[in-house]
Amino acid sequence: MAARVHPARQHRSPHPLERYILLALAYFPLLAIECLADSVCQASHATTRRAVLGLVDAGLVEAVPSGWTKLRLYCLTGAGVVAASRWFDGITPEDLSRQLRLDRRHLLERLPLGSALTNAQALMLACDAHLRARMDGHVHWPTCGALRWRSAPDEDYASLDLLGQAALVLPTQTFYVGILWIEKAEAIDERRAPETRLARLRYLQARVPVPLPPVLMVVRSRAWLDRDIPPGVLWTTETELWEKHASDPFAARWADASGAIKPLLEQLSAQPGVGIDPSPYTVLSTEPFRADRRMGIEERIVAARADTSGAGPLDPGVLACILPRRTVATLERIGRYPLYTAEDLWHIDGQEASRLRETLSVLSRYGLVRTHRDVDERAHRYALSESGLAYLAAEAALPPQAYARAAGVLEDNLTRHGMPGLLANRASRGACASCTWP
Numbered sequence: 001m002a003a004r005v006h007p008a009r010q011h012r013s014p015h016p017l018e019r020y021i022l023l024a025l026a027y028f029p030l031l032a033i034e035c036l037a038d039s040v041c042q043a044s045h046a047t048t049r050r051a052v053l054g055l056v057d058a059g060l061v062e063a064v065p066s067g068w069t070k071l072r073l074y075c076l077t078g079a080g081v082v083a084a085s086r087w088f089d090g091i092t093p094e095d096l097s098r099q100l101r102l103d104r105r106h107l108l109e110r111l112p113l114g115s116a117l118t119n120a121q122a123l124m125l126a127c128d129a130h131l132r133a134r135m136d137g138h139v140h141w142p143t144c145g146a147l148r149w150r151s152a153p154d155e156d157y158a159s160l161d162l163l164g165q166a167a168l169v170l171p172t173q174t175f176y177v178g179i180l181w182i183e184k185a186e187a188i189d190e191r192r193a194p195e196t197r198l199a200r201l202r203y204l205q206a207r208v209p210v211p212l213p214p215v216l217m218v219v220r221s222r223a224w225l226d227r228d229i230p231p232g233v234l235w236t237t238e239t240e241l242w243e244k245h246a247s248d249p250f251a252a253r254w255a256d257a258s259g260a261i262k263p264l265l266e267q268l269s270a271q272p273g274v275g276i277d278p279s280p281y282t283v284l285s286t287e288p289f290r291a292d293r294r295m296g297i298e299e300r301i302v303a304a305r306a307d308t309s310g311a312g313p314l315d316p317g318v319l320a321c322i323l324p325r326r327t328v329a330t331l332e333r334i335g336r337y338p339l340y341t342a343e344d345l346w347h348i349d350g351q352e353a354s355r356l357r358e359t360l361s362v363l364s365r366y367g368l369v370r371t372h373r374d375v376d377e378r379a380h381r382y383a384l385s386e387s388g389l390a391y392l393a394a395e396a397a398l399p400p401q402a403y404a405r406a407a408g409v410l411e412d413n414l415t416r417h418g419m420p421g422l423l424a425n426r427a428s429r430g431a432c433a434s435c436t437w438p
Helices: 016-027 033-041 045-057 078-085 093-100 104-113 115-134 193-207 238-244 264-269 297-306 316-320 325-336 342-349 353-365 386-396 400-407 412-417 419-424
Strands: 061-065 072-076 138-150 159-169 174-182 215-219 233-237 253-255 261-263 369-374 379-384
Touching: 016 033, 016 045, 016 061, 016 072, 016 078, 016 093, 033 045, 033 072, 033 115, 045 061, 061 297, 072 078, 078 093, 093 138, 104 115, 104 138, 104 297, 104 316, 104 386, 115 138, 115 159, 115 174, 115 215, 138 174, 159 193, 215 238, 233 238, 233 264, 261 264, 297 316, 316 386, 325 342, 325 353, 325 379, 325 386, 325 400, 342 353, 342 379, 353 369, 379 386, 386 400
Parallel strands: 174 215, 215 233
Antiparallel strands: 061 072, 138 159, 159 174, 233 253, 253 261, 369 379
């Protein structure tokens, strides 16, 4: 559907502030007005809001409701991509959309990432601000969102799923980096979440003929990194990055595979693959570009909320804007504790009984769980559906089966094969016999 553009704004040139916003949303889709004001425009929230709403009125930008925050996020329409491409020398709108993955499918893939995506974007914005202010440099072609490095186009088994990549351009050198922000899968099992990614990185390193660019990995806790780190991984903690050094990535301390702790530029200078462009290993598949296309994500969300029939599985990006956080936490527990009844879940979930019933109803409505009737106990048992596993995997930026291995969850097809054993062990699964289901 073509965007409706106010006639008075259809052919005018963008204001300089609007130009900054268009470029920022090309590099970092799904930014909030507050982030644009503080990190990009260096203007008040009110001034930035007027500029953004003017671009929305002009059909160049559209809003997306956020599921993990009450703020509204913004992205470029097809016409906005065309407008932004005018400030890229020799880049067509089609190339810009493909290179920065600005099509609807990739925007929907970004939405389940939640705060991990916000943090990865904030890291790149902080790097760009520091380089421009102190080193006469900038961040070139940053891409934030779920992306994959792999050794060959058809080799998914030799691949690494990341949250972004970028080039840190200095006057004398360019540093290529990947970004890995681990904060979601460890909600179920902290110690296993990074192992899958790090093991895949080791395997990928062995399959490519040249060293890969270093990967900047940010974790929540230093405690669960007491294992061998692959060469080429530089890691730090959220506390070190955001609190101790006031969001300055170059002042924060980063550790390498040997355990040496140094500032970021010193660590990058010592990495063998830092000058190698990862583009040949990056998967870039997008939808055909259309200049008159609106993303229509908000319309999809409204339609999904209005549909009470549960006609079919929804895109994880749409679900991310609908499901409350407590609902996702319950979904994770159902994956970890398959075939629990509502009473069993109530004992470990911590929610009020009425709210838990509502949560299970929502999960069933959107097809994220499947129910099995327990004839003996006259109760329903819940298991994670394929759609539920796909949604949790999308939040962790992992393929479904890799997420299942890392987080220790069971999808319904696997659950049913082991149902007799799971039911036989019901007494040992942690239900509290001293409490009564209301």
